[in-house]
Amino acid sequence: MKAMPLATICSRCVFKELCQPNAAIAVAVERVDAVIKRSRRLKKGDFLFRNGDRFDSLFVVRTGFLKTVVASQDGRDQVTGFFMSGELVGMDGICNQMHYCDAVALEDTEVCELPYANMEELCAAVPELQMHFYRLFSQEIVRDQNVMLLLGNMRAEERLAAFLINLSQRLKKRGLSANDFILRMSREEIGSYLGLKLETVSRTLSKFGQEGLVEVEYKHIRLLKPERLKQLASGTQPAVV
Numbered sequence: 001m002k003a004m005p006l007a008t009i010c011s012r013c014v015f016k017e018l019c020q021p022n023a024a025i026a027v028a029v030e031r032v033d034a035v036i037k038r039s040r041r042l043k044k045g046d047f048l049f050r051n052g053d054r055f056d057s058l059f060v061v062r063t064g065f066l067k068t069v070v071a072s073q074d075g076r077d078q079v080t081g082f083f084m085s086g087e088l089v090g091m092d093g094i095c096n097q098m099h100y101c102d103a104v105a106l107e108d109t110e111v112c113e114l115p116y117a118n119m120e121e122l123c124a125a126v127p128e129l130q131m132h133f134y135r136l137f138s139q140e141i142v143r144d145q146n147v148m149l150l151l152g153n154m155r156a157e158e159r160l161a162a163f164l165i166n167l168s169q170r171l172k173k174r175g176l177s178a179n180d181f182i183l184r185m186s187r188e189e190i191g192s193y194l195g196l197k198l199e200t201v202s203r204t205l206s207k208f209g210q211e212g213l214v215e216v217e218y219k220h221i222r223l224l225k226p227e228r229l230k231q232l233a234s235g236t237q238p239a240v241v
Helices: 006-010 023-035 116-125 127-153 156-173 187-194 198-210 226-234
Strands: 037-042 047-049 057-063 065-071 077-084 102-105 109-115 180-182 214-217 220-223
Touching: 037 047, 057 116, 077 127, 077 156, 077 187, 109 116, 116 127, 127 156, 156 180, 156 187, 156 198, 156 220, 156 226, 187 198, 198 214
Parallel strands: none
Antiparallel strands: 037 109, 047 102, 057 109, 065 077, 065 102, 180 220, 214 220
16 A cells, blocks of 8 residues: 655644644744654554553544553443544543553554653743643543433434544544545444444444445445434434334
């Protein structure tokens, strides 16, 4: 696979306003760039960090895809999140200086490492960066609330529709195709994240296909009627039968 130009990759990043020249923050660019380590690479299945590891850094996914996993009381792995290019990973460790989940590469992945002690100092000196972190933390809280809603009140069809729409919106935000994409995670991992059995995920995707909402070819997904999926996710569209 041909490597993406750095400018293309960084244009999707949560820190793009601070890593790339910008009139409003030009003074801070070199200082931010000095903090970021750009060359940590993971093979599929490698751990970025594990539950119980000391928290030292935050990570921005430069290329690839990660999942976070915690062990449930019965010993099974519970997927708690998926992170794509341009997204921030590792905020679980800030509170007690220790990670509470495993972060695993779903494919060959590269991350930018942001040593947290250095970032704290830089945030104190660069208000724009501090405000950016506040926004990211707020987004994480909203994401957790949305997951709780998914697991608490929604039917299987609504959960899967919400999952697909969320992926679509995140891809669009990063300048990628919103309605034609490859799922980097397995159906079993999707089920773990949504609180559904593997069979339920597969059956529901098939129903979506029969209804003409999506076109599915293994992991290749095309959203044919994204507005109807949005309605289904919000509970305003009747369930697929």
